[in-house]
Amino acid sequence: MGSLPCLFSVIILSLCCCVDAACSNGKCKLNDECSSNGDCGPGLYCFSCPLGFSGSRCVRSSVTDPFKLINNSLPFNKYAFLTTHNSFAIHGEPSNTGVPRVTITNQEDSVTQQLKNGVRGLMLDTYDFDGDLWLCHSFRGHCHDFTAFELAIDTLKEIAAFLSANPKEIVTLILDDYVKTPKALKKVFTEAGLMKFWFPVMRMPKKGDWPLVSDMVAKNQRLLVFTSISSKQQSEGIAYQWNYMVENQYGDGGRKAGSCPHRKESSPLDDKSKSLVLINYFRTFPLKPITCEDNSGGLIDMLQTCHDAAGNRWANYVAVDYYKRSEGGGSFKAVDTLNGKLLCGCDDVHACVIKQATTLAYVTNNPCVSHCLGYYIQQIPFIGELCKVAHFPPIKSMGLNHLWFDVCIMARVLVGYQLVAYLALHRNS
Numbered sequence: 001m002g003s004l005p006c007l008f009s010v011i012i013l014s015l016c017c018c019v020d021a022a023c024s025n026g027k028c029k030l031n032d033e034c035s036s037n038g039d040c041g042p043g044l045y046c047f048s049c050p051l052g053f054s055g056s057r058c059v060r061s062s063v064t065d066p067f068k069l070i071n072n073s074l075p076f077n078k079y080a081f082l083t084t085h086n087s088f089a090i091h092g093e094p095s096n097t098g099v100p101r102v103t104i105t106n107q108e109d110s111v112t113q114q115l116k117n118g119v120r121g122l123m124l125d126t127y128d129f130d131g132d133l134w135l136c137h138s139f140r141g142h143c144h145d146f147t148a149f150e151l152a153i154d155t156l157k158e159i160a161a162f163l164s165a166n167p168k169e170i171v172t173l174i175l176d177d178y179v180k181t182p183k184a185l186k187k188v189f190t191e192a193g194l195m196k197f198w199f200p201v202m203r204m205p206k207k208g209d210w211p212l213v214s215d216m217v218a219k220n221q222r223l224l225v226f227t228s229i230s231s232k233q234q235s236e237g238i239a240y241q242w243n244y245m246v247e248n249q250y251g252d253g254g255r256k257a258g259s260c261p262h263r264k265e266s267s268p269l270d271d272k273s274k275s276l277v278l279i280n281y282f283r284t285f286p287l288k289p290i291t292c293e294d295n296s297g298g299l300i301d302m303l304q305t306c307h308d309a310a311g312n313r314w315a316n317y318v319a320v321d322y323y324k325r326s327e328g329g330g331s332f333k334a335v336d337t338l339n340g341k342l343l344c345g346c347d348d349v350h351a352c353v354i355k356q357a358t359t360l361a362y363v364t365n366n367p368c369v370s371h372c373l374g375y376y377i378q379q380i381p382f383i384g385e386l387c388k389v390a391h392f393p394p395i396k397s398m399g400l401n402h403l404w405f406d407v408c409i410m411a412r413v414l415v416g417y418q419l420v421a422y423l424a425l426h427r428n429s
Contacts, residue, residue, distance in 0.1 A: 028058045031328050045324070049292035052327035060332040061324055063118025066339045067168060067213060070352050075209035076216060077275045080338030081172065082331055083121030083319040084114055085250075085282050088135040088149050097130075099145035103137045106286055106321045111155050115162045115171070117324070118332070121317045122159070125176040126152055126185065133179060133188050141178045156192035159223070163197050168217050172224040172317070174241060174278070177232070185227070186236040197223035201239045207273045228265070242266050245276040248306055250319075251284035255294075257301065260309035270311035279306045279315040292325040299334050307341075314341045 023032050028039045033055055034046040040058035048056045063082050066072075086106035095101050107114065111122065127136045127143035133152040136143035159171060179185050189195060199221040203211060216222060226241035227233070233240040241247075247266040248254045254261070260279075262269045269277065281299050283291075299320070307314050315338055320331045329336070336349045344352035 030058055030060065032058050034058050047325070049325070049327050051290055051293045052296065059326050059328050060330060061117060063332050064336050064349055065118060066343060066349055069349060070343055072168065072213040072217065074213065075211065076170070076213050077210045077316055078342050079213065080315060080335050080342055081120035081317050082118055082323060082335045083123060083317045084119050084323050085123050085280065085319045085321050086125065086137055087111055087114060087122040088124055088155055089137045090149070091288065093149065096150050097145040097148050102146040104286060108322060108324065110158070112158045112162060114323070115159070119323065120170065121172045121174060121319065123174045123176065123319060124155065125178070127178045128181050128184070133184055153188050153192050156188060156194055160193040163222055170213065170216060170222045170224070173226065175225065175227045177227045177229045183236060185232065185238060194223055196220065199224045201233060201237055204239055204244055205275060206243060208275060210275060244274055245278055246271055246274045246310065247278040248280055250280040251282070254280045255283065255298070257298070258305055260302065260306040269306065269309045272311055276317070277310050277313050277315045278317040278319065279303065280319045282319065282321040286321040288322055291322040292327055295320055295323070295325055295330040296327040299331065300337060303334060303337060314338050
């Protein structure tokens with residue numbers, strides 16, 4: 001039984017791989033050739049990666065939300081989240097100091113757009129500068145006119161707006177913190193309106209599972225903030241990152257095939273007293289044209305390498321540069337892989353849907369349940385809203401609504417989902 005659900009998922013996901021000879025007007029699928037973003041279907045955009053393929057193709061542009069696809073009823077450390085390295089260091093952003101910027105950039109989208117595309121971890125470098133707190137990509141612990149990007153409060157207000165508009169989402173901030181002014185960091189979070197979302201340090205476990213995501217949402221404690229300065233945990237109530245998380249080496253040292261060393265500030269990756277695992281996969285000096293290749297096969301391979309180094313633990317955060325650039329699935333596929341491993345032991349989070357359906361079929365010997373479920377599945381239109389079996393009254397009445405699953409994840413694979421789920425649910429009828 002163990003391998004059957006994952007086998008079903010392979011059959012289903014393979015239905016996505018057929019490439020149409022020609023497409024347009026939002027009908028192009030993953031890896032189809034395209035000429036503009038308008039050609040590509042939902043969750044895709046038209047992109048060129050000369051190192052990976054010729055011409056332009058539709059590649060992924062957003063994350064699969066595991067809370068919506070599966071559930072949010074597990075501990076926070078049982079999920080994985082896409083994280084952007086130097087989220088604020090945005091290519092093409094005009095200078096806010098009046099001096100031309102001379103520093104490295106790592107992303108292309110605004111922080112707001114990153115969050116809309118499913119990024120849930122943001123790496124920010126905070127500095128004292130010009131009488132205020134700024135986000136800078138600088139050196140030797142000092143911000144300059146030519147390395148400054150924007151006032152920290154402006155980015156924090158973007159995050160506050162997102163959390164207000166999305167009451168079931170959780171965001172993590174990982175601060176490379178160079179702020180020396182006492183209490184200044186906590187003050188700017190307060191002024192940005194973020195304290196009402198604050199996840200308190202006292203609730204962070206130093207060993208074992210984190211609180212349930214559903215509980216964090218219910219309490220509106222949906223902002224996790226970690227600092228690189230240990231003293232601020234006591235003085236400002238901001239969690240010291242390496243009390244709770246292990247992290248691999250950043251930059252080129254973290255990209256060597258077959259090796260996943262820990263960052264010097266972090267405990268060894270297999271220190272299980274730290275419940276969260278952060279994996280960096282980006283170059284010391286990012287090269288935007290080749291990042292599409294970096295964010296593809298090598299990234300997926302590194303997840304397995306770091307899993308082994310972390311004592312057979314899958315990462316909770318995977319941090320990359322230029323997160324949307326890839327040869328197809330990219331960083332989004334990497335996070336889908338992690339969530340599949342974490343949530344159901346499969347290679348893709350979408351497979352967990354089928355595994356739930358198959359499990360329900362095996363544990364349910366009641367013919368009525370199987371036939372009712374099968375009937376319900378058959379009534380789903382080819383294109384429509386997500387359909388949750390838990391909404392079907394007979395399932396609720398039998399107390400099985402916690403085993404709900406979506407059978408309408410993507411319209412283009414709906415037929416496959418209907419067929420496999422129907423067969424699985426009728427196995428014992």
